[in-house]
Amino acid sequence: MIDRRRFLHLSGATCLASITGCGVTRPDSSHSAHVVVIGGGFAGATAAKTLRMLDPGLKVTLIEANAHYMTCPTSNWVLAGIKSVRDLCFDYRALSQNHGVDVIIGKVNAVDAAQKTVTLQGGGSLHYDRLIMAPGIDFVWDDIAGYDAETARRIPHAWQAGPQTRLLWRQLQAMPDNGLIVLLAPPNPFRCPPGPYERASLMAWYCQHYKPKAKILILDRKRGFSKQHLFIQGWRRLYGYGADNGRIEWQSITDNPVVALRPENTLETDFGDRFTADVLNIIPRQKAGKIAHLTGLTDDSGWCPVTPLSAESTRMPGIHVIGDAAIYAGIPKSAFAANSEAKACAMAVVALLNDKLPQAPLWMNTCFSLLSPGQAISVSMVYKLNSAQQIEKVKGAGGVSLKTDEASLHRESEFARYWYQSITRDTFF
Ligand SMILES: Cc1cc2nc3c(=O)[nH]c(=O)nc-3n(C[C@H](O)[C@H](O)[C@H](O)COP(=O)(O)OP(=O)(O)OC[C@H]3O[C@@H](n4cnc5c(N)ncnc54)[C@H](O)[C@@H]3O)c2cc1C
The missing domain is CATH 3.50.50.60 (FAD/NAD(P)-binding domain)
Structure with missing residues (x-):
């Protein structure tokens, strides 16, 4: 430093x-x-x-x-x-x-x-x-009553890395063994579409090892999310998703949106449902x-x-x-x-x-998401300009992870590590 x-x-x-x-x-x-x-x-x-x-x-x-x-x-x-x-x-x-x-x-x-x-x-x-x-x-602060930049110092979004990440990590560690984490996922468009679900996966992995009775409830302001079938497949296998004692639960709340943050970490929806969390992670609209x-x-x-x-x-x-x-x-x-x-x-x-x-460019994207420290999935795509000067996907390029056997998922987690090394080198050195 x-x-x-x-x-x-x-x-x-x-x-x-x-x-x-x-x-x-x-x-x-x-x-x-x-x-x-x-x-x-x-x-x-x-x-x-x-x-x-x-x-x-x-x-x-x-x-x-x-x-x-x-x-x-x-x-x-x-x-x-x-x-x-x-x-x-x-x-x-x-x-x-x-x-x-x-x-x-x-x-x-x-x-x-x-x-x-x-x-x-x-x-x-x-x-x-x-x-x-x-x-x-x-961030757009005015769409959940009671949640603003000041409140985010206490109830982190952790969607800009640094002190916010540290705060969420500390809250996770301090949570009771049977704690409930509520993660409010943002509406589209937002930074890093698979990010909230990678977060839920890694918090689940942490709880599995250190908070054995804890659960994660994702309240989603969308009807679906990036790489959904791959995440759900991974969550089923690793975290009992769908079973009574599953560690992760996902609910779309598009028809009954969260409208307010009430005292003691409680989210309230339009129809009056209340969700009280031990750790609350609100990722605001962007x-x-x-x-x-x-x-x-x-x-x-x-x-x-x-x-x-x-x-x-x-x-x-x-x-x-x-x-x-x-x-x-x-x-x-x-x-x-x-x-x-x-x-x-x-x-x-x-x-x-x-x-x-x-010159007409090509753009690329790949997003790796860890399901656990040693297992990952990915989505990638190449984009070009069409004759109307609009962006479109290059046919036959990219896609999501096809193989979900353990060795392939492990290999993808290694790719995720190498990708991080190379993108940070390419950007800052
Ligand atoms: C939890 C999480 C996980 C993610 N994981 C991945 C991943 O695995 N792979 C991936 O590809 N992407 C990932 N992303 C997305 C990625 O972080 C963003 O897409 C990326 O940072 C966008 O880069 P940017 O340069 O547009 O914005 P930023 O990285 O936010 O940079 C903007 C910069 O502008 C500066 N700035 C702003 N206003 C001013 C001003 N007025 N004057 C001077 N400076 C200013 C800020 O200080 C900041 O440094 C993730 C995001 C999150 C939240």
């Missing part, structure tokens, strides 16, 4: 210069153009690195609110005690040292699309030629990160519409949106997809800066 002061020192004097001065900082004349990237998650960090790899003459500034990034991928693993929160942590030194990305640790609080400037909290602005926005998600809303990049859905070919906003030319915040109809919101969208976007931006047309 490095402290903030040392980090800023390592990340280069040019970046310090660009935030300390008043007024707008313009790129020096030796660079052809300046691309600013907001958000150093899987989308933004990959885009910044790829831009510099494609065109080493390009000035690229990555602005990220936190000096350390905590990955959501594998954060569910913490809940089975097979990983610690510290293992999720990355920083931006390598992007700066290996790729010459100017990294600014600071929060953007305004974008002026007409003037092509971004303004940092605390002052200082930067001029850009093109802007890539990758702020991830924010929308694009706040800066995307402030900039005017979102539509009524709360997400940012883009032209898939270039990732350019359909609302604001010159600004590209990638990762979870963007609408890539059909492609799930995942780290894998964010990384893939970032590479395609970087190629498009370099083409556009050189007055060329972007």
